[in-house]
Amino acid sequence: MSKKLLHAGPLQHDEVLVLLTSLIKDQLLPHTRDAKPDTSQKQVYYFSMEFLPGRFIETNLLNLDLLESCKEILRAHHYNPDLIFQSELDAALGNGGLGRLASCFLDSLAALDFAGHGMGLRYQYGLFEQKISNSKQVELPDKWIGEDGYPWEEIYSEEAVTIQFGGRLVSGYKDNRLTFDVIGPERIKAIPYQIPILGYHNQRVNYLTVWQAESIPGQQPVEFEAYAKVKRKAEEITEFLYPDDSHYEGKVLRLRQQYFLVSAGLQRILTSFFKSDDHQIFDLPDKLSIQINDTHPALIIPELMRVLVDNYKLGWEEAWNLTTSVISYTNHTLLDEALEKWPVFLVKEQLPRIFLIIEEINRRFCLEVEYKGLEDWESFADLSIIYQENIHMARLAVVGSHTVNGVAKLHSSILKNQLMKSFSTHFPNRFTNKTNGISHRQWLMNANPLLARFISELIGDQWKTDPQALKDLLKFTNDPDVLLQLSAIKHANKIRLVDKIKAETGHDIFVESLFDVQIKRLHGYKRQLLNLLHILYLWDVCHEKPEAIKVPRTFIFGAKAAPGYLYAKRIISLISSVAEQINQDPLAKGKLNVLFLPNYNVSQAEWIIPAADISEQISTASKEASGTGNMKMMMNGALTIGTMDGANIEMTELITTEHFFEFGIRAEEVLAYERNGQYSPREIYNQDLRLQKVLQRLVDGSITGDTVAFQDIYYSLLFKGDEYFLLKDFGSYVNVQNQVQNQFLDSQTWQKKCLINIAHSGYFSSDRTISEYATDIWGLVP
Structure with missing residues (x-):
């Protein structure tokens, strides 16, 4: 070299x-291009619409x-x-936590020496490149692939496969079997690109395969205009991550993306499977497992059934037993808006044979439920995969998998006992929990080398391969020299971030301030708006009682709002407008600094997380499935302010609430309010003078910017139900933030709490999570 x-x-x-x-x-x-696969290990394939490796x-x-x-x-x-x-x-193959989790899982599969591979799409553009102009989000194309391609990938053009859409379905009868043929389908080429995933010091090389769509030469119309239209229709499948599906064309494109992924991926899996001469079709459950990451790849269930029944001539029951033995499903959300439903007419139009199989899966499942004694036919509204002319993909995923897991204890409990209660009653042994984890190699060893070296100096290197050995740090929690060095490392990381922000944005940040960080996808339930309401309260304090602010604060936001999510974009506009005014206010100088860092991504997170003092994990209780940002910042010595939601609960079980800043109503209270409809945000507003002052700023013109957007936010909170209970939790949040300030003044106690958090963070390594998947779901042996 x-x-x-x-x-x-x-x-x-x-x-x-x-x-x-x-x-x-x-x-x-x-x-490995010409090598046969290693048949001594069971293979696992992780299907995800997102991967976000950085x-x-x-x-x-x-x-x-x-x-x-x-x-x-x-x-x-x-x-x-x-x-x-x-x-x-950064490879822009994902958006948020879903894609980052998938990448951490691939990292851990390789590190633990499992044969585990990813299947995704090779988007030409990521979600978007975010700019902030006039305090508003502007979306630009995120072109991450250079003219010479992506340096880590290798194209396998000779292994391209064909995907079919549309056409006319014709049934027949041959050799005593019902047959189906699709006449005149649209055919599209899927070209695989492989990115190597290396294991940690073990010579393991797994692969992330991402597929690119191209038109098939020779099948296009002769006229140039028609040819260009066909070519464009094929290539748009892998052009953008998450096309806007608020209109018909967007829905069609998202459905085509999902089927394109599962059909291409399954063809590659079976081709690899049959490269081994001794493999037979009935060996599938013993030789491979397929994990679907959320509902996006759920079409792999009817696709595998199609292949087994139509191509391999298996009977329905034989094919169904193989399918359900191979596939398992991870649920990532409890939000109804994110539980995908596809209109029946759309699936019939684009995937006629797949729809017929889904219809048959549903018919047989409903008959099975009825046979087992379910007499109340109204409850089929909760069970039927096809209901009110929509296909419920989460239901399809549950019925077609042998295991369904949530990603944190609370999430799995709500999934099993409320959201999917009818299914868990019918399949009592199918539901389980696998709390998420993160790669400690990327998020500590790489992102924070100063801290990683210090840890090794204290307890040796065992934690690098056994992250739960970080608990050995607990013996240093009362060592003043260790705590002083821990503080110095945090200070150095803060200087690094300050210099980076200065170079890229021109903003000056007081390095001695408390760095309060909320970096994640912008969504109502994640409650960046609650964070901002507290900032507005502190701004009032700067003017009315400045001596009450004993600790300077730097609030750092990083988030993208989906292009079609208008409310989230309004929140970004509000944060940006408030930040601009506070940062120019002489009465707030030296006390408050607010930054919205545009175009948040993995590389940006690797700078921010090691510098964070406070980690904002403030979602509405019961709404966040798990969270992984909470784990990353915990591992890097930040203290968490959070609700009892997602993995925050397991975090407090490990470190105790003494080392965690808890606030807010619990999940059972949120769910009760949603059932009984008795929540009154107006009543809370009338009783809290602080809240009245803060909300008045949204409508009295004191915040310059998009006043119409700010008024809409105001009305959403006071007159449209305050869907995510911000006003209910505001008082509790302000009180616990006061605790943060008071405790930060005691540096030694603060650093002790930080060290305790780091010591227990090894539990949240994705190595632990993947070990549990391997043992309990996939049946893998390293």
Whole structure:
């Protein structure tokens, strides 16, 4: 490596990156294009519409045990390793926690030496590149693939497969079997690209396969205009992540994306499966498992049935037993809006044979339920996969899987006992919990090398392969020297972030301030707005009683709002407008600083998280399935302010509430209010003078900007039900934020709490989560 750098002459940062990437791919990875798959291990395939891996260069060098030596060589030749590594663009294959979780899971599968691979789509553009202009979100194309492609991927054009849409379904009878043929379908080529996923110090190489859609030459109409239209229709399938599905064309495109993924992925899996001469179709459950990440890939259930029944001529029961033995389903949401439903006419139009299979799955399931004694036919409204001319994808996923898991204890409990109660009654052994986790290699070892080295100095390196060994840090919780060094590491990370923000935005941040961080997808239930209401309250305090602010605060937001989610975009506008005014207010100077950092992504998170003092995990109780940002910041020594929601509950079970800032009503109270409709935000408003002052700012013109949007937010809280109970939790939130301020003044006690959080964070490693999946769901042996 050093000789290449010596003889290459002066290179730009991106050129050095390309060189390093090529060296890793060409010289350090095994060449597997023509190799038969290893049949000694059961394979697991993780289907997800999102993967959000961030930059691979540091991760791969770390896993190959070359990171530090590579940095030394680069410095020896007068290169800055950080600048070189940062020149790699994030792979924009996802949006938020769903995609980040999928990437952490692939990392852990490889680290634990399991044969586990990802299946996704190769979007030409990510969700969007976010700019803030005039305090509003502006969406620009997020073109993350360069002219020469993506350096970590390898194209396998010769292994492309064909996907069919539409056409006319014709039934027949042959060899005593009912047959189905699709006449005149639209055929689209799916081209696989592979990205290697390296195990940590174990020579394991798994793969993330992402598919790109192309038209098939020779099948297009002769006229150029018609040819261009057909070509465009094919390529748009993998053009954008999450097209707007608020209109018919958007719905069609999302459905086509989902089927394109599962059909292409399944064809590749079966091709690989039958490369082994001794594999038979009935060996499928013993040789592979398929995990569907949320409902987006649920069409793999009828697709596998189609392949087994139509192509392999199996009987329905044989095919169904194989399908349900192979597939398992992870639910990620309790929100009705996110539980996908596809109109029957749309699925019939685009996937006629798939619809027929779904219809038959539903018919047989309903007969089974009736046979087992369910006499109340009205309850079929809760059970039927097809109901009121919609196909309920979560129900299809539950019926067609052998295991259904939630992603935190509370989430799994609500899923089993409320949202899917009818199904859990019918399938009493099908539902389980697998609390999410994160890759400690990426989010501690790579993102926070200062802290990682310090931990190893204290307890050795065992925690790197056994993260729960971080509990050995507990013996240092009363060591003043250790706590002082922990504080110094946090301070250094804050300086690093301050310099980064200054360079990119021009904002000056007081490094001694308390860094209060909320970075995640912008959604009503995540309650960035509650955070802002507290900031507005502090702004009032700056004017009325400035001595009450004893600790300077820097509030950092990072979030994207879906392009069609108008309310979330209004919240971004409000945050940005408030930030601009507070940061220019001389009475707030040295006390409050508010930043909305545009275009939040994985690389940005790797800078912010190690610098965070407070982690905002303030979702409405019962709405957040798990959360993983809470785990990342806990692992990096931030204290959490949060509701008893998602994985926050398990966090407090580990560290006790003494080391966690809890507030807000509990899940059972939220659910009771939703059932009885007795919540009155207006009543709370009338009783809280602080809240009255804060909300009046939204309508009295004191906040400049989009006043119509701000008024809409005001009315949503006071007159449209306050759906996510912000006003109910406001008083509790302000009180606990006062506790944060008072405790931050006692540096030694604060650092002790931080160390206790770090020590218990190993439980939230994705290695633990994947080990549980492997043992309890997939039947994998490392």
